[in-house]
Amino acid sequence: MSDHTTSRRLTLAAYNIEWFDGLFDKQDQLIRDDELCGRSHRGPQVTRREQAGAIRDVIAHIEPDLLAIVEAPNDGQRSKRSTIKALEAFAATYGLRQRRALHGFSSPTHQEIALLYDPDRLSAVHDPIGAVLDEAAAAQIPPLEAMRLAQGEAMQPFPGAPRFDGVCPWRPMAGEPTMLAAFSRPPLEAAIEDLASGRRFRLIGAHLKSQNPGRYPADGEGEALQAVQLRHLGQCVWLRARISEHLAAGEDVAVLGDFNEMLGEPPPIPALGCTGLDLIVGAAAAQLALDPDSSPPPQGFSPRVDFAMLSPDLARFGAPEWRFWSPLSAPSITQALHAASDHLPVSVTLTLPAAPAY
16 A cells, blocks of 8 residues: 555644734734734834735745644733634634634733644644642642753652643752742643544643843843843753653653754753753653754844754654755745744654554
């Protein structure tokens, strides 16, 4: 039997879409007019009509079955806005097959994490795990330890990493004070099933806190830098702990999003010997696979901090094909990439069996 009857391709992608929220009104309807979009404040002079069309063009070119959107349209009780309504309105306007949206916990910011996917190919359910901890509850729990995770040790005694909309106690290494990590944009945890193959896996969409000290002023440049690096590292420790839980349970996991760290950066704590991104990726048998192409983006785009990662079994099984959608690798959508966002999308395509094995 030929390969095309026994397998199918499944493409997962991640895209940080700058000022996507500015393309929707208070009723979550898409605005396509000739007013300049939010990107024009510090980027190219692009209208809302042009940015919306460019986003459509990029998605149509990538053709993902599932797109993890970072900086998705706003959501929340106070704003009376709905990320899901906005994204599904966008998909309906342009007739996208990726017409179903999934959103997790609302963010206090105007930047959400969401999925846009093809419901004819996948099912996706928001499925957060872990206990919700406040500061009082966190004080009763042994902290996650970056050094132990960096050394690849089994997770320390801990009733599972906490749910991402609470707080998480952590410390860089034994003997140091415990700190509390918190996400301003809680990662989106989803249970995904490929409908044709029956293959199930976990998906985590993430947008970690920036390491830019200018955004988090403190008393002195050195203190500011250390403070934001520790905030970022704490989020990385928490995320890696969740990934380790899934791997220990024998679950496949894909991790997509904006990690606000480039490959090859120096460790924020020299004694740790690795960066936050290194912690997330892991090592040895628990190491996640990610795009081996580390080429930097061309001028006009943010540094490459966006990645798609796969657990070892999912990567070995799916024979992944990675793409970093740069104007250099996709010249036909150069104009759309520049108009759509300051970030560039990433994707990975897996080859899955067409039917589950019995």
